[in-house]
Amino acid sequence: MELSPERKRSIRARIAPLLAEFDSEIAxxxxxxxxSKQHLGVVVQKGxxxxxxxxxxLRYVSMPEAELxxxxxxxLRAKGLLANRSLGSKRxx
Amino acid sequence: MFRQLKKFLVGSPLETxxxxxxxxxxxxxxxxxxxxxMSSTAYATEEVLLALTAAAAIGVILPYSYAVPVAAGIVGLxxxxxxxxxQTLYAYPTGGGxxxxxxxxxxxxxxLVAGSALLIDYVLTVAVSIAAGIAAITSAxxxxxxxxxxxCLLALLIILLANLRGVRESAALFAGPVYLFxxxxxxxxxxxxxxxxxxxxxxxxxxxxxETQSVTWNFAVVFLLLRAFASGCAALTGIEAxxxxxxxxxxxxxxxAAITLYIMVTLLGTLFLGNTVLAYLYxxxxxxxxxxxxxxxxxxxxxxxxxxxLQTATMAILVLAANTSFADFPRLASxxxxxxxxxRQLANLGDRLVFSNGILVLGGAAGLLIVIFDAKxxxxxPLYMVGVFLSFTxxxxxxxxHWRAVREPGAGRRAIVNAVGAITTGAVLxxxxxxxxxxxxxxxxxxxxxxxxxxxxxxxxxxxxxxxLSLADYEKPEPxxxxxxxxxxxxxRVVLPAIEYARAIAQDVIAVTVNxxxxxxxxxxxxxxxxxPDVPLVVLESPYRxxxxxxxxxxxxxxxxxxxxIVTVVLPEFVPRxxxxxxxxxxxxxxxxxxxxxxxxxxxxxxxHHLRR
Numbered sequence: 001m002e003l004s005p006e007r008k009r010s011i012r013a014r015i016a017p018l019l020a021e022f023d024s025e026i027a028x029x030x031x032x033x034x035x036s037k038q039h040l041g042v043v044v045q046k047g048x049x050x051x052x053x054x055x056x057x058l059r060y061v062s063m064p065e066a067e068l069x070x071x072x073x074x075x076l077r078a079k080g081l082l083a084n085r086s087l088g089s090k091r092x093x
Numbered sequence: 094m095f096r097q098l099k100k101f102l103v104g105s106p107l108e109t110x111x112x113x114x115x116x117x118x119x120x121x122x123x124x125x126x127x128x129x130x131m132s133s134t135a136y137a138t139e140e141v142l143l144a145l146t147a148a149a150a151i152g153v154i155l156p157y158s159y160a161v162p163v164a165a166g167i168v169g170l171x172x173x174x175x176x177x178x179x180q181t182l183y184a185y186p187t188g189g190g191x192x193x194x195x196x197x198x199x200x201x202x203x204x205l206v207a208g209s210a211l212l213i214d215y216v217l218t219v220a221v222s223i224a225a226g227i228a229a230i231t232s233a234x235x236x237x238x239x240x241x242x243x244x245c246l247l248a249l250l251i252i253l254l255a256n257l258r259g260v261r262e263s264a265a266l267f268a269g270p271v272y273l274f275x276x277x278x279x280x281x282x283x284x285x286x287x288x289x290x291x292x293x294x295x296x297x298x299x300x301x302x303x304e305t306q307s308v309t310w311n312f313a314v315v316f317l318l319l320r321a322f323a324s325g326c327a328a329l330t331g332i333e334a335x336x337x338x339x340x341x342x343x344x345x346x347x348x349x350a351a352i353t354l355y356i357m358v359t360l361l362g363t364l365f366l367g368n369t370v371l372a373y374l375y376x377x378x379x380x381x382x383x384x385x386x387x388x389x390x391x392x393x394x395x396x397x398x399x400x401x402x403l404q405t406a407t408m409a410i411l412v413l414a415a416n417t418s419f420a421d422f423p424r425l426a427s428x429x430x431x432x433x434x435x436x437r438q439l440a441n442l443g444d445r446l447v448f449s450n451g452i453l454v455l456g457g458a459a460g461l462l463i464v465i466f467d468a469k470x471x472x473x474x475p476l477y478m479v480g481v482f483l484s485f486t487x488x489x490x491x492x493x494x495h496w497r498a499v500r501e502p503g504a505g506r507r508a509i510v511n512a513v514g515a516i517t518t519g520a521v522l523x524x525x526x527x528x529x530x531x532x533x534x535x536x537x538x539x540x541x542x543x544x545x546x547x548x549x550x551x552x553x554x555x556x557x558x559x560x561x562l563s564l565a566d567y568e569k570p571e572p573x574x575x576x577x578x579x580x581x582x583x584x585x586r587v588v589l590p591a592i593e594y595a596r597a598i599a600q601d602v603i604a605v606t607v608n609x610x611x612x613x614x615x616x617x618x619x620x621x622x623x624x625x626p627d628v629p630l631v632v633l634e635s636p637y638r639x640x641x642x643x644x645x646x647x648x649x650x651x652x653x654x655x656x657x658x659i660v661t662v663v664l665p666e667f668v669p670r671x672x673x674x675x676x677x678x679x680x681x682x683x684x685x686x687x688x689x690x691x692x693x694x695x696x697x698x699x700x701x702h703h704l705r706r
Contacts, residue, residue, distance in 0.1 A: 002629050030631045034655065035600040036574070041654055043631050048643045050633050052650035079650075 003033050015042060018069055022082055033057060042072075044081070051079040116343045117264055119353045124268035126338050127357045129331025129417035131274060132222060132410045134364040137328035138164065138372055139385040144321035146379055148314075155317060157373060163318065164369035167325045168362040170517055174329060175358040177489050177514030178336050179351040180507050184495060186347045190337035190425055191488035196432075198491035198498070202545070207487040208429055209544035211337070213537065214480035215418035215425070218330065219459035223248050224468045226412030229404075241468040246460055248412050253456040256419040259447055267416050270409035275360060277403040281386075282367030285393040289374050320528040323478070326521055328365050330481045331414070332358065333488070337421040415459070423451025433555040434548035479534045480541070482522035489515035571657070575599040578651055579663045580644055580685060581606050583617075584624045591665035591700040592625055599661060605631040605647055609638045640681055645688050652695055662689060664699040670706060 003011070008031050019026045025046050032041040040060055042053040053075045060068070076082040117125065141163050145155045181194060191211060196204025227245045231238040255266050335354040342349040368389060371377070377388045390403045423439070427448045430440035438450045489511045496508035526534055577595035581588045581604050595602045604625065608614065614632050621630040633643040652660045664682045669675055682699060689697050 002627050027634070029633065030629060032603060032629050032631075034574075034576075039655055041651075043647075043650075045634055045643070048633075048635050048637055048639060050631075050643055050647045050650060052647070052654050054654055 003031055011040075014068070015072070018072055019044060022073065022076060026076070026081060044076075046081045049081065051076070051081055053079075117341050118343055119349050119356070121264035121268060122335075122338075122342055122349070122353050123356060124271040125264045125341065125420045126334040126353065126417055127331070127360070128267065128271050128410060128413040128415075129218060129222070129334060130328070130357050130361050131271060131278075131364075132414035133328040133330060134278060134361060134368065135274075135386055135407045135411060136225075136384070137167070137325050137365050138368040139379055140324040140327055141167075141321050141369065142372065142379045142385060144317070144324040148317040148321075155314065155321075157376075157378060159318065159321070160369050161366075161373050163321050163325055164366050166322060167328055168366050170326070170521065171329055171332065171358050171361055173514050173517050174332050174485060174489075175354055177492070177511050178332065179354055180510060181336050181488065181492055182339060182350045182354065183347045184492065185336075186339065188337070188340050188424070188428065190421075190428065191333060191484035191491075192425060192428060194491035194495065195484075195487040196491075198494035199487065203487050203491070205434065205545045205548050206541060207484040208425060208434070209541045209548065210480035210483040210537070211333070211425055212422065212429075213476075213540055213544065214330070214484070215422035216455060216458045216462065217476055217480070218418045219249070219252075219415040219455060220462040220466070222414035222418075223252075223412055223459070224463060224466075226408050226414075227468065229408040229411060242464060245463045245468045249415070249456060249460055249463065252413070252415050252419060253452060256416070256447065256452050257449055267413050270406060270413055273402070274406035274410040275364075277399070277406045278364050278368075279360075280399070281390055281393055281403060282364060282371065285371040285375070285389065286367070288393060289371075316528075319524045323521065323525040323528040325365075326482070326525060327478055328361060329485075330478060331417050332361075333481065333484060334417045334421050336488070337425055340424065341420065418459075419452060419455060422455040423448035426451040426454065429548065433552045435551060437555075476529075476533055476536055478525050479522070479529065479537050482518055482525055483537075483541075485518035486515055486522050489518060573657050573659050574601070574655060575659045575661065576601040576603070576651065576655070577661045577663050578602075578648055579604045579628075579665065580681075581630075581665060582681075584621060585665075587665045587667045587700075587702040589624065590702065591663050592628060594700045595661070595663040596628075598663075602628050603631060603651065604628050605633060605644065607633045607635050607640045607644050609635045609640055641684055641688055644685065648689065648695065649692070652692070659696065660694065661696040661698060664697065665702070666699045667702045667704055670704050674704075 011031050012028060016028045019028055023046065027045050028042065029045050029050065030041075030043040032043065033039070034041070034057075038057055040055040040057045042055060044051050044053060053072060055063075055068075055071065063071075073082070138160070141160045142157060145157060145160060148155045185193060190208075192204050192208035195207040223245050224241075227241055227248060230244065231241050237244060332354070335350050335357065339346055339350045342353070368386065371389055371393070372385055375389065375392050377385055377392065379385055380388070384407075386407060387404060390400045394400045394403065426435055426439040429435040430437055439448065439454065441450065442448060492511035493508050493515060496504040496511065575598065577599035579588070579591055579595050579602065581591075583606070592602065592604065604621070606617065608617065611634075617632050618630060631647065633647055635643050648660070648662060652658065662685070664685060666682045667678075669678065686697050686699075689695050
């Protein structure tokens, strides 16, 4: 299901800076909401490797910044797009 | 184009209903199944004489006259095997090859041993007989010697294609040479005997000196005689062909097969014994550069046209000995495949109502042997006798068990006949194995168990697949969500129908494109949404210009996005009008399909667009 351009813009404005903070090479490619409106797919890419991060759409709206950050970090780490060392140094900073 | 070429080479497909029309009368069946046995009469006498000659190398002098009783013994053995196998034909009218008889009466492992031995034997027979036949040609025309491998492969291809065309056509094609050989070889024997009786052999030759020496009997002499006997037993290879190929006979199947078997063995005995007696009477001995049969032909028939007919027919029958294996290997392989010991494809009848896959496998394996051994496959000859006698012994032992189990009138007598067959062929097996062990028979000790193991692995695989596909304990899965991913290259008449199709089968559709040529993302998105506003387009970057790597990774990511998902990859494809147009386009769809083939849970389908020009 296609999100409206305005909705996409607002989500991008929230997630893209976080991704850039984790690793400037990670690009936010696309945002996809499923037909059940439960899952938000965040398509990111680093180099030639894409990944699809999963967010609970209903929770996303009211999700605190820290939780969103932790969710994205955990998934990026699990998918191997973020090295543990660089992740640690970023978090310390 | 491929279809036309196939039709030209192999012929039009035949209806299943016409299967019975493909069955053969005795005359044609003899040509198909008898060529192996008949061909061995061309060299069996020489094998015996060579074995007697070889004895001299270790200081034992054996008179050539011993060749006659040795040959008589082999003919007697052939008669025992024939009577024994005839009983099998009546007991197993639907096909009583060694595998079936041994499996049903002795157990699966003996059956597989017999089946494996025969399969290996058939491959060797094809390689050896074709190489031997081509060797006859290259002997006559030495300039062809360096092209022997190509000539062997050409001969193999001709026999293979003839067999792919169907049983009847191969019989019609090969009957001429087989009967020409039977005629010319019979003429040689009859003329030779008449000539000896009327004019004697003094004018042609004198007996070799060693003939006059006396023999001191000891273990070495007995062993060497047994080795000569074992060498001559090459004549028996092919007798089992009738029992294995019984299904090609017209009804009454058992009767026709048994009569053909008896005719075949009678011809074998007459020609083999006749040649051996003639060689003795005319003092013919093996010599470098000319076969015993050729010497006999020249001595008896002169160097006129009849001699050349004999030589040509001999060359033809040696090559065509391969045809018996082409008749039997695919049948045996189909029976093993039906029992799930070999791949199922070998059980299927092809367009021409023959087991085409088995024919191709046999042709490929024999061709490989010819290439590997550089068409010098004489070293393989000792191998295939062991396989044949192993299957003889197991088959006859199985028949003894069969008669004991059925307990019908006359079963006791029949059991005795088969027991005599089993004991005799078993004894010959031991002799052949010992005599030929150092010459390469040991290879079978590795090859047969390996094939048996392979058959068991194939069966185990089918068993596990069957168990996994079984509906026993099956629990109906919960309803799942369905997501379609459509890899696209922009928008076109190929892409939009694929999107519509994806929308029809899935609740969620994602289009994805790989921006390998570094186009403007915004422009790509804008163009896409102008045509498909409600389907998101994911534009993946590809810094190394690979289409597949980012795409496949993305599809894997989508697959793990929602745990209860089925993901279908819908490939928009266009189908060129002409086959050669394929070479003008990227085969990305094919590569995507190949890359996703082994990914569980991902369905791949394509929406074709047929180009009109």
